[in-house]
Amino acid sequence: MKTKALIFDLDGVIVDTAKFHFMSWKALSDELGLFFDEAVNERLKGVSRMKSFEIILEVNGAEDRFSDAEKEELIKKKNDLYVSFVKTLTPDDMLPGIAEFIERAKGAGLKCAVASVSKNAPLVLSCLGAADKFDYVADAAKVEKSKPAPDIFLVCAEALGVDPAECIGIEDAQAGIEAIKAAGMFSVGINVTVTSAEPDIHLKSTSELDFDKIVF
Numbered sequence: 001m002k003t004k005a006l007i008f009d010l011d012g013v014i015v016d017t018a019k020f021h022f023m024s025w026k027a028l029s030d031e032l033g034l035f036f037d038e039a040v041n042e043r044l045k046g047v048s049r050m051k052s053f054e055i056i057l058e059v060n061g062a063e064d065r066f067s068d069a070e071k072e073e074l075i076k077k078k079n080d081l082y083v084s085f086v087k088t089l090t091p092d093d094m095l096p097g098i099a100e101f102i103e104r105a106k107g108a109g110l111k112c113a114v115a116s117v118s119k120n121a122p123l124v125l126s127c128l129g130a131a132d133k134f135d136y137v138a139d140a141a142k143v144e145k146s147k148p149a150p151d152i153f154l155v156c157a158e159a160l161g162v163d164p165a166e167c168i169g170i171e172d173a174q175a176g177i178e179a180i181k182a183a184g185m186f187s188v189g190i191n192v193t194v195t196s197a198e199p200d201i202h203l204k205s206t207s208e209l210d211f212d213k214i215v216f
């Protein structure tokens with residue numbers, strides 16, 4: 001077997017947090033009189049917190065409405081609400097098939113890591129009781145260039161001591177698929193809204209993650 005490591009995105013791959021992000025951005029947008037809907041939320045998948053807010057402002061033609069300090073304060077407010085939703089997560093909220101897929105991979109001697117641009121990744125994993133399933137969890141705060149740059153996937157490969165060509169990246173966002181490809185890894189997409197590069201394998205849901213068909 002060529003594959004030595006699996007590198008997972010978190011939001012949308014291990015757990016569905018898009019609804020929590022939606023509710024939190026919607027509350028902030030309503031308070032500020034900004035338009036925000038599911039289609040805009042879709043564009044925020046795999047995108048960092050500040051960049052997400054900048055997209056919402058851009059959609060509203062309000063790029064210059066707030067200073068950098070105000071923007072920092074507003075995204076903190078969004079995050080406080082988001083964290084209150086995250087704290088309701090339990091191990092039952094892991095997406096279907098994921099826990100079994102990881103167990104199978106570990107049994108086969110593969111390393112597993114998390115490459116999420118979320119600064120809440122450690123909290124989310126801890127609420128899911130999943131932190132100890134992974135050999136490495138990238139610290140988004142320390143990775144300068146966010147997805148679609150390959151950096152966070154490369155940081156994981158390096159930390160695991162595995163060549164990028166021996167890694168499979170699993171993502172639900174277009175920005176993430178681009179990052180995996182740019183890192184020189186094999187990409188598995190989970191229900192990606194494809195607007196540019198197609199994943200090497202594209203599945204509708206995590207329940208289709210079949211170790212024998214995907215890992216080579």
Ligand code: BG6
Nearest residue numbers: 011044045046047049118119120
């Ligand atoms: C990504 C999500 O995983 O993390 C994005 O797909 C989110 O929607 C990003 O904006 C940053 O998350 P956080 O938790 O640091 O605000």
Ligand code: MG
Nearest residue numbers: 009011012172
């Ligand atoms: Mg994601």
